Amino acid sequence: MDLNPTPEEQRFRDELRAWLEANMPEPWSGSPTGSESDPAYVAYLRDWQKRLFEGGWAGISWPKQYGGRGCSFIEQAIFHEEMARAGAPEQIGVIGLSLVGPTIIAVGTDEQKKRYLPPLLSGDEIWCQGFSEPNAGSDLASLSTLAVREGDDFVINGQKIWTSFAHFADFCLLLVRTDTEAPKHRGITCLLVDMHTPGIEVRPLRMMSGDSAFNEVFFTDVRVPASQVLGQINQGWTVAITALLNERANLGAGLYAMFRRNLEALVAHTRRERRNGRPLCEDPLVRQKLGQMHAELEVFRLNNLRALTRINKTGMPGPEGSIQKLYWSEFNQRMTRAALEILGPQAQRHDFDGGRWIYGYLRSRGNTIEAGTSEIQRNILAQRVLELPKSY
Amino acid sequence: MDLNPTPEEQRFRDELRAWLEANMPEPWSGSPTGSESDPAYVAYLRDWQKRLFEGGWAGISWPKQYGGRGCSFIEQAIFHEEMARAGAPEQIGVIGLSLVGPTIIAVGTDEQKKRYLPPLLSGDEIWCQGFSEPNAGSDLASLSTLAVREGDDFVINGQKIWTSFAHFADFCLLLVRTDTEAPKHRGITCLLVDMHTPGIEVRPLRMMSGDSAFNEVFFTDVRVPASQVLGQINQGWTVAITALLNERANLGAGLYAMFRRNLEALVAHTRRERRNGRPLCEDPLVRQKLGQMHAELEVFRLNNLRALTRINKTGMPGPEGSIQKLYWSEFNQRMTRAALEILGPQAQRHDFDGGRWIYGYLRSRGNTIEAGTSEIQRNILAQRVLELPKSY
């Protein structure tokens, strides 16, 4: 066990830090919570992704031949750490970078890799993920968006939901049903779909937190060439599993940075604000909550590091990634709740710190639902890691 | 809504209070936690039950014709309140009083009522309950203790487990399988079995808390007259349900008194004991825990009062009694944990207050298992109160 960086890892960090010092963009000064429904913010993030790509800092752990940097998963994590330390903007193409890219690398044809990976890394092409449907949530395999073969094309009809970034995405990793007779897991195909194809309509879904990070996507007679199949026809379920495992494995580092920023902002408030004659940070109850949140956040960071070591050896994320998903989603709910309890009634205001605390609290309720509910994650851990018998 | 006592209720309370003042026994001075495995303690409790009976204070809500007092369920609750206020000893025949008696009243023959209820109330005959088996815990209906008809008798072979009080009980409300061909719920019969019958062997089960409140009971060719069937042959399942509903409904008041005694003892400690220069009761963290426990305990008391009002009207406890079982078992686990946290490391000692705190903590782990696990209680609430579809 050695948590010190290797010489390469240290070099990587030094180099990145120097580059960041020279290349950090001006901080975003528009809408306060920086919502992806603001086109100016999206443009700002695309610029930043392009600059990262041109500097050689996109796809850290991807093979060089596809435009990546060919580094380890550890260096990938160092990248996220340094981005957070520098206060760098978020990465716009997170679905592409964390989920679509690794899946194309794992199962795509050489042509697909050459065509899609470089513009994905440069931010020139943003991806979204068309998996969930109104009647296929936790039971993803029951999806019913239909793709019928007509000559060299598939013709798609149906509806997707909870599609992040769809309103400005250029491509979609889409799951469709191509065999209605087969058992439900065996009739699914994964397609790489141009979002500018006629017949695709995107409608934003407003969330209780007030923003519209998700969309509904409607497909009406959308024609997609059969060459756009990722993996094999009717083998889309295994492609989907690969994508979901990568999603769970890749979110950790970026989330840690966000959580840490929130904790630090909270600590700053407890120094500044007074209640009944003393600063909040001197209240023993507040201190218990801060101590607990810091401990839990550190454990999240450490769990991520252990997972990285494992993935770095196996080359592939496994079902134990559900531990991370469960952990961060429930941690963030505890953390945003603790923040409101510590800050008191002012924290419910939309004009207190730009509303970040109440937004964070509301938004966190989605964490245990999106990207696989906590119930599904526990099922995975029980059945695929602990090997308990299937419950349904 | 009127939580004031009616004139009758007030009279009842006054009369009881006067009687208690004149008739309270000397406090128990033997083994400190007063374990039922101590025969002297059992004798002490039998004496007390007899004195209650002779004073007319047994079976408060039972019909007078069976030796009861013919009062309401509310007066029953007042009885428990006053017993607690006076610091009276516990009632030894709790299984008989809360579970067997009401079941015999509900489904027994006149003869059974006449024969069994008076000595049950007087403490002359103590009852136990033979339901669970090693392979029939949550799945009670899968029990396999066999009763084969031979002439006018049933001949019983099998094993029961978790049988409280079996080591000194005179009778057992026993569930046996009388039809091995029928669906499992339809082949069960309920018998009133004399525990002194040849072929019955009782072995105490030692618990992790160190005491032996439970037993295993082995039946080898035990002959029981067919006249001892309670209810109908092969209809024992509905008898069992009646018994279990009564069990859940009747425990509340007595438990409240015990919890309240614990809370008061804890409060006394927080005044007396100092840590780092101040009494525990001035520590804001301790105060939060005390406040929370007192609030939860009051809610338990109030839930009981509401349930009593309901039972007083319907005459029968319903499946919503599972709320009380869930509530008290989980509350007591939180309470005993909070006590250890407040009292600190001394509380782990067997010679600190006679070990009551660490005993209580360990013993409480059984609360969410005995008398129907929390999982079973939640199933009942979901399926029988909220009418969600059956899950298995």
Next chain:
Amino acid sequence: MEFELSETQRMMQQAARGFLADQCPSTRVRQIMETETALDPALWRAMAEQGWCGMTLPEKVGGLELGAVELAAVAEEMGRACVPGPFLSNLWAATLLAAVADRPAWAEELLAGIAAGERHATVALLEDESDWNPDAVRMPIEQRNGGLLLNGRKTLVGDAAIAERLLVVGRLNDQLAVVAVAPDDKGVSLKAAPAVDATRKLLDVEFQSVALDADRLVAQGPAAETALARATQTATVGLCAELLGGMQWVLETAVEYAKTRKQFDRPIGSFQAVQHQCADMLLLVESARSATYYAAWALSESEPNAAEAVSIAKVYVSDAAREVGNRGIQVHGGIGFTWEHDLQLYYKRFRAGEFLFGDATHHREHVATSLLKAVG
């Protein structure tokens, strides 16, 4: 002893449910909450006609002189319907005024206006560095030229924009005092404080050398303390009952959804994980009901433990509402997290309700104090 609503109380509650189902469906709630004041005068007058705006006020000002149990029974339905507007602000202020024995003459007219649903009032208690404990109030009220002079700032004042009088809690000669300020008094400025719950509007209020006539003094010293305590307890019971009604709505809605929504070819309500969440919600709702109605009864009977009972209710209900809301969303999955689903209205009220009149931490400390006093 009978711990359930009487026949009359139940009928009153049923009538309220019917009235609100008709007059205040969630579509109307959403319209009203988008307005600046979240007050629909027509709805308010209709509610006043039902007697709800002066339920606990004296008959001579047009009230019904009912107790806190009847108040809770109706407030529960208002919570179930998520009724927007100044109900709690008016209740808080009117109870305060009514609890002062020798109140100024103008107060009668105001109380009558509140009971009639035509006028509104509120209480201004919280300061930037204080909590809900009146002892923490620091705002100075000075005697000046036979009148009073006010300087300072109050924050998160409910419905101040529509209140004819703000009952401001301050310190006069080192005693707690309550004075009545009109929003158009010189030196008063209001600023909206947009917050999580759009159905009840909060404002910050600045007082810059606000000069008041002597008759604006509502009460001071022990009289002010007693009236404020009584009023805050009554309003807290109203809030707990509202939260209870909301929880009941969430429970019923989640159970209904779990019966109809299918995944893996089965209703999701047949999965143990969903069943157990619903069972927990039921336990929380029923326990919140016990705590709330007991507090209401204790208050209406002036039981010696009434203050404790109110704090216990607020501790329990604050936490239970949050937990029920969380489970309600989780059972619904993504759809429960959308703007379109009414769950969000309740979830946000639960959150605002946790803060209002002191959070669970605040009241736990009260309960501990009371326990330590009772147990020698």
Next chain:
Amino acid sequence: MEFELSETQRMMQQAARGFLADQCPSTRVRQIMETETALDPALWRAMAEQGWCGMTLPEKVGGLELGAVELAAVAEEMGRACVPGPFLSNLWAATLLAAVADRPAWAEELLAGIAAGERHATVALLEDESDWNPDAVRMPIEQRNGGLLLNGRKTLVGDAAIAERLLVVGRLNDQLAVVAVAPDDKGVSLKAAPAVDATRKLLDVEFQSVALDADRLVAQGPAAETALARATQTATVGLCAELLGGMQWVLETAVEYAKTRKQFDRPIGSFQAVQHQCADMLLLVESARSATYYAAWALSESEPNAAEAVSIAKVYVSDAAREVGNRGIQVHGGIGFTWEHDLQLYYKRFRAGEFLFGDATHHREHVATSLLKAVG
């Protein structure tokens, strides 16, 4: 960066597991814990032969001079096997002695004896009204006739009955000081403190005018503070690793039971309620592993955040062990609650472990202090 045991560390751990499965099955644990001292000298010598009694001690006293990670790797297995006896007491005392640069001559021999498994020592810190913070220690050490005089009482001292030296923490000239007392020194009296975890014996120790030679002074002032802090951190890591091993055992045992125990004609492990409890246990165990091994690594590398990392581990592991124990019993049902089932051994150690070296509340306060220091 590699956050997993190295090949050597893993082999050391595997060897420990094999050794303990062979030498210390639960039947032997139960025999040993029924004795007065919970020490089996033969087992102890055998463990010493494996190098475990002086794992982190200098080579010149017979130690292996390994780091805290190796210590944790082996302690995890000792926790899994529920090894009874003075491991943590010896570790605490020996690390304290070894951390003092200019220690008295007798200390070398004692350290060698500990490493050889032949001798034992312990630390006496807690007082009746103090907590685990050394600042709270009040016991006076006076200078008298060129020697030292001790008066007072220490409580819950681990394994004091078999310790050749008790390292007593007190105050000498207003400074923290550590002195070594032998149980047979005049004026020392021991009294057993029977407690929840029978595998480790606790005692109260009275000191009545105990006169000590000057060479019994182990350290004072900053040197004593540093050595005590280092020793307590090391022993805390050892404890966390033991708890981790116990949690792992509970998880595996519960999962195995859930696969084989049938109710309703199905393995109970096919019920979602049971599955989800097992999944939660897995999350808790794996997270406890991350926290524990990171603390061990930070300590062995003397990272600036080592003290914080140890407190974080103790916060997380204290709570996680309790929760895993609770779920382990619940999955087992009644049988998991019996004396005969080995679960009880672990459950009781988890409870004693929560208290030892400061509970989660105590360490949360440390973590908060450290966070507030780090975040400007």
